[in-house]
Amino acid sequence: MEATKQKTTIVLFSGDLDKAxxxxxxxxxxxxxxxxxxxxxxxxxxxxxRKDEVVKTNKGLLEKAFGWMMPRGAKRLxxxxxxxxxxxxxxIKHVMKKHNALSLPQLIELAQEQGVKLVGCTMTMDxxxxxxxxxxxxxxxxxxxAYLGDASEGKVxxxx
Amino acid sequence: MEATKQKTTIVLFSGDLDKAxxxxxxxxxxxxxxxxxxxxxxxxxxxxxRKDEVVKTNKGLLEKAFGWMMPRGAKRLxxxxxxxxxxxxxxIKHVMKKHNALSLPQLIELAQEQGVKLVGCTMTMDxxxxxxxxxxxxxxxxxxxAYLGDASEGKVxxxx
Amino acid sequence: MEATKQKTTIVLFSGDLDKAxxxxxxxxxxxxxxxxxxxxxxxxxxxxxRKDEVVKTNKGLLEKAFGWMMPRGAKRLxxxxxxxxxxxxxxIKHVMKKHNALSLPQLIELAQEQGVKLVGCTMTMDxxxxxxxxxxxxxxxxxxxAYLGDASEGKVxxxx
Numbered sequence: 001m002e003a004t005k006q007k008t009t010i011v012l013f014s015g016d017l018d019k020a021x022x023x024x025x026x027x028x029x030x031x032x033x034x035x036x037x038x039x040x041x042x043x044x045x046x047x048x049x050r051k052d053e054v055v056k057t058n059k060g061l062l063e064k065a066f067g068w069m070m071p072r073g074a075k076r077l078x079x080x081x082x083x084x085x086x087x088x089x090x091x092i093k094h095v096m097k098k099h100n101a102l103s104l105p106q107l108i109e110l111a112q113e114q115g116v117k118l119v120g121c122t123m124t125m126d127x128x129x130x131x132x133x134x135x136x137x138x139x140x141x142x143x144x145x146a147y148l149g150d151a152s153e154g155k156v157x158x159x160x
Numbered sequence: 161m162e163a164t165k166q167k168t169t170i171v172l173f174s175g176d177l178d179k180a181x182x183x184x185x186x187x188x189x190x191x192x193x194x195x196x197x198x199x200x201x202x203x204x205x206x207x208x209x210r211k212d213e214v215v216k217t218n219k220g221l222l223e224k225a226f227g228w229m230m231p232r233g234a235k236r237l238x239x240x241x242x243x244x245x246x247x248x249x250x251x252i253k254h255v256m257k258k259h260n261a262l263s264l265p266q267l268i269e270l271a272q273e274q275g276v277k278l279v280g281c282t283m284t285m286d287x288x289x290x291x292x293x294x295x296x297x298x299x300x301x302x303x304x305x306a307y308l309g310d311a312s313e314g315k316v317x318x319x320x
Numbered sequence: 321m322e323a324t325k326q327k328t329t330i331v332l333f334s335g336d337l338d339k340a341x342x343x344x345x346x347x348x349x350x351x352x353x354x355x356x357x358x359x360x361x362x363x364x365x366x367x368x369x370r371k372d373e374v375v376k377t378n379k380g381l382l383e384k385a386f387g388w389m390m391p392r393g394a395k396r397l398x399x400x401x402x403x404x405x406x407x408x409x410x411x412i413k414h415v416m417k418k419h420n421a422l423s424l425p426q427l428i429e430l431a432q433e434q435g436v437k438l439v440g441c442t443m444t445m446d447x448x449x450x451x452x453x454x455x456x457x458x459x460x461x462x463x464x465x466a467y468l469g470d471a472s473e474g475k476v477x478x479x480x
Contacts, residue, residue, distance in 0.1 A: 006472055011318070013182055015241060018363055022333055022479075025443070029464035035472070043178055044241050062255055069242060081335060081364050082389055095382055095447050123185070127255050144189035151316045152166055152195070156471045158331070158479040159182075159318040171478070173342055175401060203338055204401050222415055229402055283345070287415050304349035311476045312326055312355070319342075319478040 007154035008035040011147065014160055015044025015070070017077035017089050017104060023160045024107035030156065031114035039111070040147045042121035045160075046130055047071050048108075049120060055134045063129020070128070074104040112138055119146060167314035168195040171307065174320055175204025175230070177237035177249050177264060183320045184267035190316065191274035199271070200307045202281035205320075206288070207231050208268070209280060209295045223289020230288070234264040272298055279306060327474035328355040331467065334480055335364025335390070337397035337409050337424060343480045344427035350476065351434035359431070360467045362441035365480075366448070367391050368428070369440060369455045383449020390448070394424040432458055439466060 008030040012023045023039060030037045041049055050073040059067065071077050079088040096103060102110065111118065119140045125131070132141070151157045168190040172183045183199060191197045201209055210233040219227065231237050242248040256263060262270065271278065279300045285291070292301070311317045328350040332343045343359060350357045361369055370393040379387065391397050402408040416423060422430065431438065439460045445451070452461070471477045 008472075011182075011186075013179065013320075019333065022331075022362060025464055026331075026468070029468050030472075033465075033468055033472070035468075042182060062251060062258075065251070066255075091382060091385070092447070095386075095449070098382075099446050101443070101447065123261070126259050127252070127261065129255070144185055145193075148186070148189050148193055148195075148316070152168075152190075152193070153315075155315060155473075155475060156468070156477050157316050157318065158477065159320050160333075160479050171342075171346075173339065173480075202342060222411060222418075225411070226415075283421070286419050287412070287421065289415070304345055305353075308346070308349050308353055308355075308476070312328075312350075312353070313475075315475060317476050317478065319480050 005034060005036045007038075007150055008156040009038045009040065009147065009151045009154050009158070011040045011042060011159045012045035012048065013043050014080065015047045015077060016080035017092065018079050018081070019160050020045070020048045020074065020077060021104055021107065023158075024104065024111055026158065027116050028107060028110050028114060031111065031116050035156075038117040038119060038147075038150045040119045040121060040142075042124050044070070046120060046124055046128070046135070047077065048074050048104075049118065049135045049139060050130070051134060051136060055131075057131050057133065059129050066128045067130070074108060077104070108136075165194060165196040167198075167310055168316040169198045169200065169307065169311045169314050169318070171200045171202060171319045172205035172208065173203050174240065175207045175237060176240035177252065178239050178241070179320050180205070180208050180234065180237060181264055181267065184264065184271055186318070187276050188267060188270055188274060191271065191276050195316075198277040198279060198307075198310045200279045200281060200302075202284050204230070206280060206284055206290055206295070207237065208234050208264075209278065209299060210290070211294060211296060215291075215294045217291050217293065219289050226288045227290070234268060237264070268296075325354060325356040327358075327470055328476040329358045329360065329467065329471045329474050329478070331360045331362060331479045332365035332368065333363050334400065335367045335397060336400035337412065338399050338401070339480050340365070340368045340394065340397060341424055341427065343478075344424065344431055346478070347436050348427060348430050348434060351431065351436050355476075358437040358439060358467075358470045360439045360441060360462075362444050364390070366440060366444055366450055366455070367397065368394050368424075369438065369459060370450070371454055371456060375451075375454045377451050377453065379449050386448045387450070387454075394428060397424070428456075
């Protein structure tokens with residue numbers, strides 16, 4: 001008989017580098033302890049999953065505007081505090097490297113290797129005009145029902 | 161014998177439009193799945209519940225100052241990101257309308273129809289000088305004890 | 321036979337005065353209801369625990385820069401909203417005093433008296449160059465494993 005794994009979920013609402021790092025450190029930790037982990041990316045959190053490069057899409061003007069204004073991917077996120085026009089994120093990245101801490105792109109890769117389920121919120125994608133081609137590969141897509149299905153079986157359910 | 165309903169609680173601390181929308185989408189989703197849902201409004205989150213119109217009250221100067229500076233109700237909240245002096249919220253409202261998504265006032269109405277319990281934090285109301293006449297009808301009032309009573313029986317307990 | 325206590329955990333990521341107050345009010349409430357409570361301080365949340373005075377340490381330049389830029393302790397935190405160059409925190413402190421609400425330093429003291437476990441995140445301390453001598457006495461230290469150990473046995477697990 002197999003024991004049921006503990007479920008852990010994180011809603012990543014924020015598009016801040018520091019909060020995304022915290023989310024992935026907790027997610028990777030929980031996966032290492034054999035939890036079944038889901039990160040549900042909604043609103044600005046979806047920017048974490050955007051591809052580096054510009055992806056050609058067919059969008060309305062407002063959706064294009066959101067696309068321009070929002071950061072493209074994990075390497076371009078700002079800080080929730082002390083962003084200082086981009087100097088803060090550089091400082092954080094520098095000290096992380098110095099201490100051999102994994103960078104956000106590396107944390108995302110590790111999460112995928114460990115089987116952490118990354119789910120893009122389809123409702124927000126509709127609203128902000130983000131299309132699946134613009135996001136990383138290996139992502140699932142779902143809405144609030146999918147989130148609640150996982151969360152209501154979990155104990156550690158965080159909103160970040 | 162009636163099965164016990166799953167309890168779900170959200171502390172809405174933030175006064176940002178986008179976070180309030182996220183809170184109500186999760187709350188309405190959970191209510192649709194027959195959870196017993198409580199949203200506990202504290203600090204800036206209380207602004208979500210303020211009435212549109214100016215309500216005449218008898219207040220001290222500091223309480224009046226807070227009243228002036230804080231947004232009056234769900235229609236006046238700003239965004240946590242890209243607020244751009246009010247242009248961001250207009251853009252979000254525009255795309256939500258275009259995609260037939262419910263607006264925040266509609267999400268609040270739906271929550272009330274679905275029996276989501278909306279609780280105003282009495283301690284913060286005291287501090288910020290908010291009075292019950294200034295908030296929407298159909299709200300309950302309570303403190304941290306009321307919150308913990310619900311949360312300690314729930315599994316999905318979020319702080320937004 | 322002794323009944324097992326309910327566990328409650330809070331990750332305090334934010335360095336904002338208002339969020340720290342909310343965290344400690346919930347923590348103290350839960351402790352009063354006999355929960356076993358842990359607050360895990362990470363990223364900017366660690367500033368809540370810094371000592372008032374300047375502590376002489378031997379640091380690299382970047383770590384020194386973080387040390388200078390980040391607020392030294394609970395009395396110096398800003399607000400998440402309406403900070404207004406420090407006027408907001410003064411207003412909040414004033415109304416809290418007027419209503420005989422406990423200040424943040426008093427809430428921290430109460431938490432320690434009630435046996436709330438305060439844990440500094442060692443990984444962030446390494447990154448930001450914060451040393452144990454710079455933080456309050458009576459704190460424990462741990463990483464994400466320590467956090468998950470507590471949280472996975474709890475029901476109320478918040479990220480603030």
